[in-house]
Amino acid sequence: MGLTDAPRGMRLHIGIFGRRNVGKSSLLNAITRQDVSIVSDFAGTTTDPVEKPMELLPLGPVLFIDTAGIDDVGVLGELRAKKTTQVFDRTDLGVLVTEAGSWGEYEDGILDEFLERKAPVVVVFNKSDLVSKPAPVKRLQDLKITPVLTAASEGRGVLDFRQALLDAAPPDFIDNPTILGDLVNSGDLAVLVVPIDKEAPRGRLILPQVQSIRDLMDSDAMALVVKERELKNAIDRLKRPPKLVVTDSQAFLKVAADTPPDVPLTSFSILFSRFKGDLTSQVEGTLAVDDLKSGARILIAEACSHHPIAEDIGRVKIPRWLTQYVGGKLNIEHMQGHDFPDDLSRWDLVIHCGACTFNRRAMLGRILRCRQQGVPITNYGLVIAFSLGIFERALQPFPAALEAMRAAQARRAGHAPAEPVTAGLPPDAAVDDLC
Numbered sequence: 518m519g520l521t522d523a524p525r526g527m528r529l530h531i532g533i534f535g536r537r538n539v540g541k542s543s544l545l546n547a548i549t550r551q552d553v554s555i556v557s558d559f560a561g562t563t564t565d566p567v568e569k570p571m572e573l574l575p576l577g578p579v580l581f582i583d584t585a586g587i588d589d590v591g592v593l594g595e596l597r598a599k600k601t602t603q604v605f606d607r608t609d610l611g612v613l614v615t616e617a618g619s620w621g622e623y624e625d626g627i628l629d630e631f632l633e634r635k636a637p638v639v640v641v642f643n644k645s646d647l648v649s650k651p652a653p654v655k656r657l658q659d660l661k662i663t664p665v666l667t668a669a670s671e672g673r674g675v676l677d678f679r680q681a682l683l684d685a686a687p688p689d690f691i692d693n694p695t696i697l698g699d700l701v702n703s704g705d706l707a708v709l710v711v712p713i714d715k716e717a718p719r720g721r722l723i724l725p726q727v728q729s730i731r732d733l734m735d736s737d738a739m740a741l742v743v744k745e746r747e748l749k750n751a752i753d754r755l756k757r758p759p760k761l762v763v764t765d766s767q768a769f770l771k772v773a774a775d776t777p778p779d780v781p782l783t784s785f786s787i788l789f790s791r792f793k794g795d796l797t798s799q800v801e802g803t804l805a806v807d808d809l810k811s812g813a814r815i816l817i818a819e820a821c822s823h824h825p826i827a828e829d830i831g832r833v834k835i836p837r838w839l840t841q842y843v844g845g846k847l848n849i850e851h852m853q854g855h856d857f858p859d860d861l862s863r864w865d866l867v868i869h870c871g872a873c874t875f876n877r878r879a880m881l882g883r884i885l886r887c888r889q890q891g892v893p894i895t896n897y898g899l900v901i902a903f904s905l906g907i908f909e910r911a912l913q914p915f916p917a918a919l920e921a922m923r924a925a926q927a928r929r930a931g932h933a934p935a936e937p938v939t940a941g942l943p944p945d946a947a948v949d950d951l952c
């Protein structure tokens with residue numbers, strides 16, 4: 518399935534409402550960076566709701582619905598207005614656009630429609646460049662709604678708008694329903710490769726492994742759990758090849774060698790990049806490894822605060838593989854738990870763990886913060902696969918991520934600018950697990 522092929526019903530429907538000529542179409546164009554709506558200085562140019570399905574990083578598949586102004590007059594206006602009110606009923610997340618400093622009965626009415634339907638709403642004061650400081654609106658203050666200030670035609674405030682969409686998106690849209698259940702069918706067998714070495718905690722498996730097993734069982738699939746040394750023997754004994762092999766990223770090379778090429782292979786932390794964060798963003802971020810030079814500054818961030826041991830993945834193994842790949846000394850800093858800097862500008866790359874102890878909104882916040890500041894962010898499994906030369910293979914189970922990788926490679930080859938996004942959310946990790 519391509520990036521824009523998600524069924525319409527699975528997309529978050531974002532309806533954009535507001536008077537004519539407040540800049541709804543400009544706002545949509547600014548965030549989509551495509552001329553999907555007609556932008557004009559004349560009121561009422563947008564005659565019908567215009568729908569634009571897109572993959573909005575890092576929210577995922579959304580459907581923007583750009584409405585005609587419902588203050589239209591005359592027969593044509595009534596037709597437009599009817600279509601607009603229908604859009605309220607299928608809006609998961611409403612966007613009310615008004616000009617900075619202009620709020621009246623009309624905006625109150627739109628807000629009432631959202632509140633009646635219990636739909637989350639983002640209020641945008643557009644054309645904020647024309648007003649020095651917009652007057653506060655008591656209704657919004659009472660409802661604790663902070664308007665986003667934009668000047669969409671100049672592209673200002675669009676990053677804040679994107680953040681506000683993430684903040685307001687319903688939790689059931691934010692949270693991925695499955696770790697790998699969508700990669701297997703009922704009755705399929707997945708092989709999970711779990712090294713039992715000095716790093717493995719005594720007497721138990723770590724959270725990503727346990728959750729993956731549970732996810733397979735919830736999907737009526739089967740899990741065969743083996744150490745990396747037993748993988749080849751285990752696969753040889755199967756009557757049919759497994760549907761999927763998932764390995765601890767640290768064993769990637771051996772597991773890639775022992776897994777038949779036609780069996781999809783990935784790692785737990787790549788699964789968690791998708792489950793807890795945004796795989797597409799982190800795949801794109803991984804390509805920045807090719808830009809690293811000797812002396813590059815790298816932040817390695819872990820969501821929990823486990824005590825590192827001798828051959829720790831974040832402190833020893835990833836630095837070693839990355840240094841070998843880059844061919845020069847790297848300046849690497851580490852952060853754990855809730856510590857994550859507001860200002861990321863001094864790093865050339867952020868490498869994050871699978872964040873199994875975070876909720877997804879918290880991890881998305883970190884990804885957004887990086888992207889807002891133009892700092893690429895990758896993930897343990899992705900950066901290991903890339904450094905070891907098996908990146909494409911590790912992405913084989915995720916066609917959309919592969920497609921995004923190829924598109925990003927093409928953009929990089931053409932020196933197209935990276936798409937900036939906006940800032941983050943506080944993490945809420947509770948931590949006592951070990952990677």
Ligand code: SF4
Pocket residue numbers: 723724725819820821822823870871872873874875950951952
């Ligand atoms: S470092 Fe901690 S939070 Fe991150 S994936 Fe490993 S166990 Fe989970």
